[in-house]
Amino acid sequence: FGTLYIVATPIGNLSDITYRAVQILTEADLIFAEDTRNTRKLLDHYQVVTPVQTLHEHNEKESVQKVLALLKQGQNLALVSDAGTPLISDPGFVLVSELRKSGANIVPVPGPSAVIAALSVAGIATDHFSFEGFLPSKEVARQEVLAGLSDESRTMVFYEAPHRLSATLADMELTFGAERVAVLCRELTKAYETIHSAPLSELLSWVNQDVNQQRGEIVLVVQGVDKSRRHDELTSFDKHLLKTLLDELP
Numbered sequence: 001f002g003t004l005y006i007v008a009t010p011i012g013n014l015s016d017i018t019y020r021a022v023q024i025l026t027e028a029d030l031i032f033a034e035d036t037r038n039t040r041k042l043l044d045h046y047q048v049v050t051p052v053q054t055l056h057e058h059n060e061k062e063s064v065q066k067v068l069a070l071l072k073q074g075q076n077l078a079l080v081s082d083a084g085t086p087l088i089s090d091p092g093f094v095l096v097s098e099l100r101k102s103g104a105n106i107v108p109v110p111g112p113s114a115v116i117a118a119l120s121v122a123g124i125a126t127d128h129f130s131f132e133g134f135l136p137s138k139e140v141a142r143q144e145v146l147a148g149l150s151d152e153s154r155t156m157v158f159y160e161a162p163h164r165l166s167a168t169l170a171d172m173e174l175t176f177g178a179e180r181v182a183v184l185c186r187e188l189t190k191a192y193e194t195i196h197s198a199p200l201s202e203l204l205s206w207v208n209q210d211v212n213q214q215r216g217e218i219v220l221v222v223q224g225v226d227k228s229r230r231h232d233e234l235t236s237f238d239k240h241l242l243k244t245l246l247d248e249l250p
């Protein structure tokens with residue numbers, strides 16, 4: 001049996017790759033990538049000539065048998081995504097979960113991920129956090145997800161598309177309150193890297209006043225609800241419980 005290496009690649013700055021990742025990519029028989037042209041640029045930079053094939057969310061299911069067959073032949077394979085760690089808001093989950101059932105060797109080659117990079121500089125509690133990935137693009141669905149997070153006391157981390165940033169911050173202000181602190185982490189490790197921390201209402205006006213802040217790749221780190229300040233308020237669960245009890249009363 002060969003090994004499938006899950007290899008993290010840079011989220012911007014090409015130097016953010018581990019020695020081991022370059023070595024594994026060099027020695028692998030085949031690399032599976034989301035977008036072969038994108039990965040080729042990284043490989044060219046490190047003079048890696050290993051062949052690359054596509055594996056994206058649309059062909060991931062079909063690829064499982066193919067990958068398994070190659071591993072059975074003893075080939076060593078690598079999976080990369082366009083940026084950061086595969087499976088983190090990127091393809092690979094179907095492949096890894098299916099291969100794990102068949103007892104294949106799957107080995108992590110850790111490195112960058114935007115969620116961890118953002119948390120490491122945001123200055124918001126990191127002892128407990130919830131990675132929320134991308135919010136739904138439709139307004140109503142997005143607001144529903146945010147409403148479901150209104151009682152979340154852990155730090156929340158969101159990936160967001162630049163053209164939705166302003167609308168999302170406005171929805172967050174409505175749901176979490178104007179005072180809740182959030183940190184915009186934009187273009188991390190790249191030329192226009194920006195890390196800006198402010199209460200949601202201020203962050204929203206800052207972003208609306210400067211369209212440049214609505215460009216590029218974005219992570220939002222949002223403080224969790226301070227439960228100690230809400231002892232006199234009812235959580236949505238409390239309200240639900242209260243309503244159920246009142247409904248039952250004669």
Ligand code: SAM
Pocket residue numbers: 011012081083084085086087088089090112113114115158159160161185186187188189190217218219
């Ligand atoms: N697998 C990647 C990881 O480990 O972070 C995430 C891939 S996901 C398709 C792409 C999203 O990650 C972007 O829309 C953005 O929210 C976030 N992201 C990726 N690179 C980033 C960067 N350099 N700065 C800020 N956010 C970034």
